Amino acid sequence: MNGQTLGSRKTRRSVSSSRIQKRNREAILAAALGVFAEAGYSGATLDRIARAAGLSKPNLLYYFRSKDAIYxxxxxxxxxxxxxxxxxxxxxxxxxxxxxxxxxxxxxxxxxxxxxxxxxxxxxxxxxxxxxxxxxxxxxxxxxxxxxxxxxxxxxxxxxxxxxxxxxxxxxxxxxxxxxxxxxxxxxxxxxxxxxxxxxxxxxxxxxxxxx
Missing domain, CATH: 1.10.357.10 (Tetracycline Repressor, domain 2)
Known part of the structure; x- marks a missing residue:
C-alpha cells in the first residue's frame, strides 16, 4: 500500500513538473514574440525576454540555450x-x-x-x-x-x-x-x-x- 502511495505521489509530481515546464516554455515563447516583434532580433535580449516572461535568466536558459534557439x-x-x-x-x-x-x-x-x-x-x-x-x-x-x-x-x-x-x-x-x-x-x-x-x-x- 505504501509502495503504491509512493508511486502515485511520484507520478503526480512528474505530471505537475511537466505541466510547469510546458507553462514556462509557453510563457517564454509568448514573451519573446512580443520582444522580437517590438525590438527585432538584434534589439532583443535574453534579460528582456526573461523579465517579460516573469522568469529569471538562468531559469530561461534551462529551457532555451540562447536567444537564437528561442527565435x-x-x-x-x-x-x-x-x-x-x-x-x-x-x-x-x-x-x-x-x-x-x-x-x-x-x-x-x-x-x-x-x-x-x-x-x-x-x-x-x-x-x-x-x-x-x-x-x-x-x-x-x-x-x-x-x-x-x-x-x-x-x-x-x-x-x-x-x-x-x-x-x-x-x-x-x-x-x-x-x-x-x-x-x-x-x-x-x-x-x-x-x-x-x-x-x-x-x-x-x-x-x-x-x-x-
Whole structure:
C-alpha cells in the first residue's frame, strides 16, 4: 500500500513538473514574440525576454540555450501555423470555394496572429538566415503540390486560367498586409476593425479572378 502511495505521489509530481515546464516554455515563447516583434532580433535580449516572461535568466536558459534557439523555435512554430491553411485545400472540393476558404483562413491568421506575421516578415526581410532551408525545401514542395491541384482545376475548366503559384503569392500579399501594415491600414480607414471589409473585398477580387 505504501509502495503504491509512493508511486502515485511520484507520478503526480512528474505530471505537475511537466505541466510547469510546458507553462514556462509557453510563457517564454509568448514573451519573446512580443520582444522580437517590438525590438527585432538584434534589439532583443535574453534579460528582456526573461523579465517579460516573469522568469529569471538562468531559469530561461534551462529551457532555451540562447536567444537564437528561442527565435528559431518561434519561427518553426509559426511556419506550421502559417502553412496549415494551404494544406487544407481539398482537391475534391469546389475550386472557388476552396480558394476563397484559403483566403479567409489566411485573413483570420492576419487578424489573430499579427505579431507572428510581423516576426515572419522581419525574418524574410533579413534574408531568412534561419529558415531559408525550410523555405527552399518544405515550403517550395508544398506550394508546388498545391499549385498542382489548382492547375488541375484550370485544366478541367473549373476556374479561369491563372498562374497557380502567383495566385498563392497574391493570397499571401493581400491577407498578410493587414497584419504587417496594421498601423497604416487603421490610420487610413480610421476604423477599429478593418477585417470585415477586407474579407468582403477579397472575396469579390478572387471571385472575379477565378470566374470562368
Amino acid at each position: 528559431t523555435a518561434l519561427l518553426q512554430g509559426l511556419l506550421d501555423t502559417w502553412l496549415d491553411p494551404l494544406r487544407m485545400l481539398d482537391p475534391e472540393g469546389d475550386p472557388v470555394a476552396e480558394i476563397l476558404g484559403y483566403v479567409r483562413r489566411k485573413l483570420d491568421l492576419a487578424r489573430d496572429y499579427p505579431l507572428e506575421s510581423r516576426l515572419f516578415a522581419y525574418e524574410i526581410m533579413q534574408g531568412a538566415p534561419r529558415i531559408r532551408a525550410v523555405l527552399e525545401q518544405d515550403l517550395r514542395s508544398l506550394v508546388e503540390e498545391r499549385a498542382g491541384i489548382i492547375r488541375g482545376w484550370i485544366d478541367r475548366g473549373r476556374i479561369a486560367p491563372v498562374d497557380p503559384v502567383h495566385l498563392i503569392f497574391s493570397v499571401w500579399a493581400l491577407t498578410q498586409h493587414y497584419a504587417d501594415f496594421d498601423v497604416q491600414v487603421r490610420a487610413v480607414l480610421g476604423e477599429t476593425d478593418p477585417f470585415p471589409g477586407a474579407e468582403a473585398h477579397l472575396r469579390t477580387v478572387f471571385e472575379r479572378i477565378l470566374a470562368t
